[in-house]
Amino acid sequence: MGSRPSSGKIKVSTPSNIAFIKYWGKYGNQMPMNPSISMTLDKCRTEFDVDYSEGQNSVELIFEGTRNQDFETKLTKLYQKLISNFPILDGYHFKIKSRNTFPHSAGIASSASAMSAFALTLGVVSQRQNDLEFVSELARLCSGSACRSVYPDYAIWGESQCIDNSSQEHAIVFNEAHSIFNNMNDSIVIVDSGEKSVSSSAGHGLMSNHPYREKRVVQANTNFNSIIEAMRTGDLEKFGRVIENEALSLHALMLSSDPSYILLKPLSLQLIEEVKNMREMTNTPLYFTIDAGPNIHLIYPDQAKNEARNFIDNFCHKHKLTVIHDGIGKGPRIEPK
Known part of the structure; x- marks a missing residue:
C-alpha cells in the first residue's frame, strides 16, 4: 500500500442485487436478524464519476445532472460516521456525479447500488479497494443490503452454521453453486412505478416489536439452509419453492405489522398467479421473488429463457407494463479517469 493520495479522479460502477433469502429486521449497528443470500445483477447499476481532494469531510452530489442536497447531506453524515470507525478515511471532499442505469421508479434496490458505489469509492481512496470484506463492511454501515453488491454472482451476509466464514459485519461470496445457477436471469416487471x-x-x-419477529428468525434460517442445499445440488424446484416462500413471507410480515401496510398491487398478485399456472402447465422453471415493493422479479435459468421471455413479454404487452431483463452479474467495476 502506497502513500495516501491527496486528490484524484475515479469512476466506479456497482450493481444492485436481488435477495433470495430476505434481510428484514436488524439490531445494533446495521446487524441483520438473519442470514441472507442474493444474486448480483448485471445491468442495473449506479455509476459514480468522482473528483476527490483533501478537504473538510464532505460530499457534493450531482444526481443525473441535478444537485441533490438531501442525498449529499445523507452521504456526508454517513462519511463522517465512517471516519470515527476508520480514521484512514479522514480528510477528503468528494464531488460525485451519479446516475442509475435503471429508472428510479423501477423498484430495484437503488440504495444497494448507490451505497456500495460510495463504499467502493472510499475503498479506492484508502487504497483498500481489493479488500472486499473491508468495502463490504463500509457498504453495510451505509445501507445493509449494499454489503452484498460488492461481490460477483452470489453473496451471503449474516452468520450461519452451514457457511464457513460467514459474518454479521460483512458479506462474503458464495461460490459453491451448482453450474445450473451460473447463468440465471432476472426479469423485473414494473407493476407500479409510484x-x-x-x-x-x-x-x-x-x-423491532413485530409479534412474529422470533418466528421469522427461525423461518429465515430454515429457508437459508434449504436454499444453500438446493443451490449446491442444482435442485431448481426446491430453490424456487424457497424464494417464493421468502417473497410472500416478507409481504406477510408487512401485512401483520403494527401499523400494517400493503405494497403489493392487484397486478402483482395476478402475475404471481399466472406464473404459478404457467409453471404447472409447462414445467418451466420460472419463479418469482419480490423486494419491499409491488414489482415482481422473475428468476429463471438460461435453459428456460425462450419460454420464460415469451410468457413475460406477453403479460407485459397485455397489461402495458415495462420489463427490465437482467441477470447474474460480475460485480463492481473501477475505471481510472
Whole structure:
C-alpha cells in the first residue's frame, strides 16, 4: 500500500442485487436478524464519476445532472460516521456525479447500488479497494443490503452454521453453486412505478416489536439452509419453492405489522398467479421473488429463457407494463479517469 493520495479522479460502477433469502429486521449497528443470500445483477447499476481532494469531510452530489442536497447531506453524515470507525478515511471532499442505469421508479434496490458505489469509492481512496470484506463492511454501515453488491454472482451476509466464514459485519461470496445457477436471469416487471407508501427503513423499524419477529428468525434460517442445499445440488424446484416462500413471507410480515401496510398491487398478485399456472402447465422453471415493493422479479435459468421471455413479454404487452431483463452479474467495476 502506497502513500495516501491527496486528490484524484475515479469512476466506479456497482450493481444492485436481488435477495433470495430476505434481510428484514436488524439490531445494533446495521446487524441483520438473519442470514441472507442474493444474486448480483448485471445491468442495473449506479455509476459514480468522482473528483476527490483533501478537504473538510464532505460530499457534493450531482444526481443525473441535478444537485441533490438531501442525498449529499445523507452521504456526508454517513462519511463522517465512517471516519470515527476508520480514521484512514479522514480528510477528503468528494464531488460525485451519479446516475442509475435503471429508472428510479423501477423498484430495484437503488440504495444497494448507490451505497456500495460510495463504499467502493472510499475503498479506492484508502487504497483498500481489493479488500472486499473491508468495502463490504463500509457498504453495510451505509445501507445493509449494499454489503452484498460488492461481490460477483452470489453473496451471503449474516452468520450461519452451514457457511464457513460467514459474518454479521460483512458479506462474503458464495461460490459453491451448482453450474445450473451460473447463468440465471432476472426479469423485473414494473407493476407500479409510484413512490412506496412505507420506506424499507421504516419497514425494518417495524420489525423491532413485530409479534412474529422470533418466528421469522427461525423461518429465515430454515429457508437459508434449504436454499444453500438446493443451490449446491442444482435442485431448481426446491430453490424456487424457497424464494417464493421468502417473497410472500416478507409481504406477510408487512401485512401483520403494527401499523400494517400493503405494497403489493392487484397486478402483482395476478402475475404471481399466472406464473404459478404457467409453471404447472409447462414445467418451466420460472419463479418469482419480490423486494419491499409491488414489482415482481422473475428468476429463471438460461435453459428456460425462450419460454420464460415469451410468457413475460406477453403479460407485459397485455397489461402495458415495462420489463427490465437482467441477470447474474460480475460485480463492481473501477475505471481510472
